[in-house]
Amino acid sequence: MADTTNPANPVYVIGAGPGGLAVAAALRGRGVRVVVLEKSDAVAASWRRHYDRLHLHTTRRLSSLPGLRIPRRFGRWVSRDDVVRYLEKYADFHELEIVTGVEVERIERGPEGEGWVLYATGGRRLSTSAVVVATGYNHTPYVPEWAGAETYTGELVHASRYRNPAPYAGRDVLVVGAGNTGAEIAADLADGGAGRVRLAVRTAPHILRRSTAGWPAQATGILVRRLPVRLVDRAASVTERLSVPDLSAYGLPRPAGGLYSRVREGAIPVQDVGLIDAVRG
DSSP states (O other): OOOTTSTTSOEEEEOOSHHHHHHHHHHHHTTOOEEEEESSSSSSHHHHTSOTTOBOSSOGGGTOBTTBOOOGGGOSSOBHHHHHHHHHHHHHHTTOEEEESOOEEEEEEOGGGOSEEEEEGGGEEEEESOEEEOOOTTOSOOOOOOTTGGGOOSOOOOGGGOOOSGGGBTOEEEEEOOSHHHHHHHHHHHHTTBSEEEEEOSSOOOEEESEETTEEHHHHHHHHTTSOHHHHHHHHHHHHHHHSOOOGGGTOOOOSSOHHHHHHTTOOOEEESSHHHHHHO
8 A cells, every 4th residue: 555644645635624624634743645625716615605694503612623723703603704714724724735626526446456546627537545535414405306396486495505585585485494504594584584484394303592591502412412311301301491482382393202312313403593583573
């Protein structure tokens, strides 16, 4: 296998988002030459495309990447634009070698099964002993194949294309899905002048206050993660009933199943950043 410390044979990281940058910084810190390949024209491409009002649901102190803290001036709940600024600074601080405008189209095993060969735009053929794929968990938007969608005369927009409520002022909008993104977009539309906002919910989500008396929900999640699931479910049920009003009269009932049990199944609770007031308003 080739020597990854050889400057002529770098490790390639595909994607210049938070994961790709953090991996690249860790490798560089261990003396490994690493090149980050990014298909867009800048780091943090996905963050640049998020909707305008987005802030991290995790606190600044618990959101930094290894090797560089997020600046205190960005506040407790870091905005989208400040996340982009931080990731740009992170790449500069660690002196990462990033090549933008290069999309890796496929990866194949190298000759005799050793190493890898990356085929990228511009006819590039890159050989390496190691490659890290960091293209992101939400890399490709998913739009269900709804019956009748092809004849629908209204505007069908995926959340990845939503920026702000201005284009929807005075309009009737249906938001499908009550995860954190759907819930926040629905609240943004309601606050931003949409004529009517409806939220289609298949399974009622657990709703948490982002923080209570200054204590972030994220910190609680970290503290209880090793406790028995049933115990956490019971405690969360009490907390939820005390801190979150019953929205059943508005069509959003209390969820079935324990909060932590649902988390273990992949159902992330909704952090309230305006949904409760929007529903009751």
